[in-house]
Amino acid sequence: MTLNAPSFEKRRTRPADTPENRILTAVRLEPESSDWRARSGCRGIDTDMFFPVGSGAEVQAQTRYAKKVCGQCPVLKKCRSWALDSGQEGGIFGGMTERERKRVLRARTGLKGTPISASLMEMAQALKVADEWGPQLRQWLADGVMLEQMAKRMAGEDLQTPRKDGIPRIRVVRLAFHVLGVELPTGYAGLSSPPRTTPALDKVRANWPLVTEMRKQGRGLRPIAAKLGVNPDVVRQALKDQAVEVAA
Known part of the structure; x- marks a missing residue:
């Protein structure tokens, strides 16, 4: 061919x-x-x-x-x-190469040097969203609009319907705020449905400042889980509920 x-x-x-x-x-x-x-x-x-x-x-x-x-x-x-x-x-x-393009996009999105993971497609989309919707995103954030609703307003369709490229829109919206240099409030609601709860999850959430600090230090799931005395999967779920990117 x-x-x-x-x-x-x-x-x-x-x-x-x-x-x-x-x-x-x-x-x-x-x-x-x-x-x-x-x-x-x-x-x-x-x-x-x-x-x-x-x-x-x-x-x-x-x-x-x-x-x-x-x-x-x-x-x-x-x-x-x-x-x-x-x-x-x-x-x-x-x-x-793909690896070289990823380095460029991580630098453009401000992800270079951070533990945040994102695909090339997500980073490219986030850059476009930040450029085209930046002022509106800031206003929605000031008005307390959830990330899920922001994504729906931009897409004009149901967020739960997967895109053909398989990119979860809410991740792109959150990443767009990172591109804009806007730090979302801790625990900012990404989804309208309440997160599930278990005693172990409640323990992680009760120690969220510690979790956040250890993540900023580049600590992985296992050290955090060992510190709190819970399973690493519980920490992963808590981060997911808070819509925090988990490094591979």
Whole structure:
């Protein structure tokens, strides 16, 4: 299969190389033949070269080759910007690997140096939300609007309906506040439904200042759980109830 242009889909897997698929690819790109993708330097090159799989010398060699092609591409900057703005996961776009794009987005969102985890898609979406909805988000926060309701107002649909990309919107909204440099009040309600409760969860919540401080110090779930005498899964659930990102 040849690469007609950078895909606008996440390419963990690729369609079979059949005449029908090659025709569909050509038809899909025909209306956009005048845009930057039609001038990409990777046209006609084996798609797999830009999606190395596995590890070791072979993958490193493929990566070097792909980056060399990108380095000579007349639309390198446009391709790179598109991949970052759309949060592409997997593959080499604009001369950057997924790991390199993630470092850039973590820096842009202010996550660099923090234990907060987020996917490329989430970070890209949060940057857009912060840019387009920043003043409105600040006003909603001042009015006491819950994060769930903020997400629903922006999306115009039910938050519980998963997006096609599988990104939970409430995480993106919370991350957008981080991008804006707005610190949410401790225990700020993310969801309208009350969190479940157990004696162990109540113990964690009663010691929330300690949990928060240990998280700021970069402490994981196990040290916090040992300090409180509870199971790590209980700490994870408490953090989830508070809509706090849990580092992998």
